[in-house]
Amino acid sequence: MSKKGLEIQRNYPLNKKVKEFFWGGWCMQALWNYERQMNTAFMWGISKTIDRLYPDPEEDEKKKEAYRRSLEFFNITPQFGAFVLGLTAAMEEEYADNPETFDPKMINSVKVALMGPLSGIGDSLFQGTVRVIAMSIGISLAQQGSILGPILAMLISFGVSFPITWFGAKLGYLNGQKYLEQISKSNLMDKIMYGCSVAGLMVIGGMVASLVNITTPLAYGEALQLQVILDGIMPKLIPLALTGVMYFLVKKGVKPMVVIISCFIVGIILNYFGILAI
Amino acid sequence: MLFQSILIGLVAVFMVLDSRMLGRLNFERPLITCTIVGLIMGNVETGLLVGAQMEMITLGMMSIGASGVDMNIGAITGCALVITSGASIETALTIAVPMTLLDQLLTTVADIIRIQLCHMCDGYVEKSQYAMARRVHILFGPLVYSVFKFIPVFFAVYFGNDLINTIVNAVPEFIMSGVSLGANLISFFGFAMLLSTMINKKNAVFFFLGFVIAAYSGLGLTAIAVISIVVTVLLYQIKFGNSSSSLQAAGADIDELDELDDELDD
Numbered sequence: 001m002s003k004k005g006l007e008i009q010r011n012y013p014l015n016k017k018v019k020e021f022f023w024g025g026w027c028m029q030a031l032w033n034y035e036r037q038m039n040t041a042f043m044w045g046i047s048k049t050i051d052r053l054y055p056d057p058e059e060d061e062k063k064k065e066a067y068r069r070s071l072e073f074f075n076i077t078p079q080f081g082a083f084v085l086g087l088t089a090a091m092e093e094e095y096a097d098n099p100e101t102f103d104p105k106m107i108n109s110v111k112v113a114l115m116g117p118l119s120g121i122g123d124s125l126f127q128g129t130v131r132v133i134a135m136s137i138g139i140s141l142a143q144q145g146s147i148l149g150p151i152l153a154m155l156i157s158f159g160v161s162f163p164i165t166w167f168g169a170k171l172g173y174l175n176g177q178k179y180l181e182q183i184s185k186s187n188l189m190d191k192i193m194y195g196c197s198v199a200g201l202m203v204i205g206g207m208v209a210s211l212v213n214i215t216t217p218l219a220y221g222e223a224l225q226l227q228v229i230l231d232g233i234m235p236k237l238i239p240l241a242l243t244g245v246m247y248f249l250v251k252k253g254v255k256p257m258v259v260i261i262s263c264f265i266v267g268i269i270l271n272y273f274g275i276l277a278i
Numbered sequence: 279m280l281f282q283s284i285l286i287g288l289v290a291v292f293m294v295l296d297s298r299m300l301g302r303l304n305f306e307r308p309l310i311t312c313t314i315v316g317l318i319m320g321n322v323e324t325g326l327l328v329g330a331q332m333e334m335i336t337l338g339m340m341s342i343g344a345s346g347v348d349m350n351i352g353a354i355t356g357c358a359l360v361i362t363s364g365a366s367i368e369t370a371l372t373i374a375v376p377m378t379l380l381d382q383l384l385t386t387v388a389d390i391i392r393i394q395l396c397h398m399c400d401g402y403v404e405k406s407q408y409a410m411a412r413r414v415h416i417l418f419g420p421l422v423y424s425v426f427k428f429i430p431v432f433f434a435v436y437f438g439n440d441l442i443n444t445i446v447n448a449v450p451e452f453i454m455s456g457v458s459l460g461a462n463l464i465s466f467f468g469f470a471m472l473l474s475t476m477i478n479k480k481n482a483v484f485f486f487l488g489f490v491i492a493a494y495s496g497l498g499l500t501a502i503a504v505i506s507i508v509v510t511v512l513l514y515q516i517k518f519g520n521s522s523s524s525l526q527a528a529g530a531d532i533d534e535l536d537e538l539d540d541e542l543d544d
Contacts, residue, residue: 026301031399031419033392040399040415047412060406067403067411078301128476131304133506135337136499138309142330145323149330150313157304165301191518197481199510201473204338205488206502208469211334212462236493242463246470256339256347257382259467260375267460272452278462 005053006096012052014170020048021089021169025082036073038081042111043070045085046092053096065104066092072108076115077122079165084114086172087180114180121192129200130160136203139211208243209236217277238276279362280436285318286358287432291424293350298420308332308353315354319361328357328370335371335461338468351427352377358435363442368458373434373442380430388426395419484509 024045031040050070054063076084088107095102138153171179183189216238219225230237249259270276289311296306304310309329316325332353339347352374360370395418402411446454477485487509492502 027299027416028301030298030423031392031395031415032298033396034389035393035396040396040411040419043399043403044412044415047408051408063408064403064406067408071400071403078297081301124476126302128472131307132337132472133503134304135307135309135333136503139330139333139337140499142309142313142326142333145326147313147322147326149326150310153307153309154303154305161301161303191514194517195510195514197476198484198513199506200476201481201484202488202491202506202509203499203503204469204472204476205485205490206492206497206499206506207337207488208466209489209492210497210499210502211337212465214459214462234493236489239466240489240493242466243469243473246467247473249467250470250474256467256471257379260347260378260464263463263467264375264457264460267458267463268453268456271456271459276459278459 005055005059006093008055009049009052009093009096014173017049017089017173018086018166018169021045021082021085021173022166024085025078025080025165025169028076028078028081036071037075039071039074041081042072042074042085042088043067045081046070046089049089049092053092062099069104069108072111074111074115075119077119077126079126079161080118080122080168082165083168083172083176084111084118086169086174087114087176090173090176117189121189121196124196124200125192126161129196129203130157132200132203132207136207136211208239212239212278214238214242214276214278217274282318282358283432283436286315286354286435287428289314289318290351290354290427290431293354294423294427295420298423306348306350308336308350308357311350311354312357315357316361319358321361324361324367325357327367328360329353331367331461332356332370332374335465336468337465338470338472347378347382349374349378351381351431355431355434355438358431359438359442362435362439363446365442365446366454366458368454368461369442369446371461371464372457373438377430377434381427384426384430388422391422392419395422 024041027044028038028041030044032038033040047067047070050063050066054060054066070088088111091107091110095104095107134153134156137156138149141149141152143149213236215227216230217227219227234240246259292314293306293311296303309332312329312332313322313325316322316329319325332349336349336353339349353370355377356370356373359365359373360367363369395414398418399411399414402408402414473485488502488506491497491505492499497505
């Protein structure tokens, strides 16, 4: 009985399946909620697979079970969501093939095990590195009045996001479990994290030194200008020090909104007394 | 003006749907949205400058899951109002902050609605109405997001113009320049937020490397970005170059290729 669904699923064109996982990944946050985060998105991404696997009305109980499974808590970086959807779809297929031997609990435990590490890499790759590099280039062009800035920023983001989501979905579906073993054997996670941190941190360092130049107008006559003395030690010392202070505040866990409002108050005071200027 | 306000409201919808339905392609960032606002208002130049300014200040602010703060709504509103009122570029940030607070308030309401929608989804699955469950996710979810971003932006842009003019005229000069100093201070908070997610004792040296190169050479950020990618590839080869030859399994090869692609794309 269930073999009929399996046949439909296996004969369905691969690229169409990958397309479902791809959009499932990109729409991961369409109904983000505090209770189970991206659960409905996961259901949406895998629902067509489940529908194909259990086409008969008599199998509704199995179908419902699969839907319930897909509605458990889920959270991931959207681009990697497609990989997990593909992997899970392959596992659902396996379960439909061997309902006696394959434990469906496996499906959710793999999902849960992937959430943490993939989100960690995903956030530092997409938000920490790609976004920062794309936007840094974009800002410096936009400041010169070139519309190429935002266009280039969009192209870079798309150029990284699209292939990773698409091929992630494909690899996840075709060879997900084998692929996972390879990843953990080759320390790929560590390698990507390493690459992200080197490129990301260098650009952040560059940002601190070049994006916002804050100086001090403090002086004692013509001969003693604090800024000149500071530049003699090292250029852009004030921005570096400000980053240090802010880093301390972040580590202390001060709320972002509090810092933002305090910045305005401090800015007005420091500007009024001529201690700092832009 | 009504038509333009509607269009700016739709930019806010585009902004929120980027992370909801396009997997966060960074189209939500002020640099992109403010440029679009500039195009709509017929003043691309100001749009670009406000976008660059707002982007710079908020570049470090990441939104991971539920935490973090984003000023995207504020940037769109600020940019539109700066263009209509002819105020200085720094004014955009002054407008962005109260807008962000309002946005957070409305977001809380939307959060509660979305939990209800999630339960609705469960309910439809229990009743075997799978198509409806799907629809709740792909239609109702984005709709809630869109409505809650469209409404505040539309009203602020439509009614905000006179208010902004009054405030800008009433506030003394030293406050305005103090505010713009404060705005620039915020960007360091962003840098620090970004740093805190990546830095540790071992890799802190790369932050200083980037800083020192930029500080002494005066090179722009594009140059630093290119140098950083070259350094990454170089270090990658030194660190992992030998070990990769021992992993000739099919999967490992794909890994390496994928990663090389990523780096090239960067």
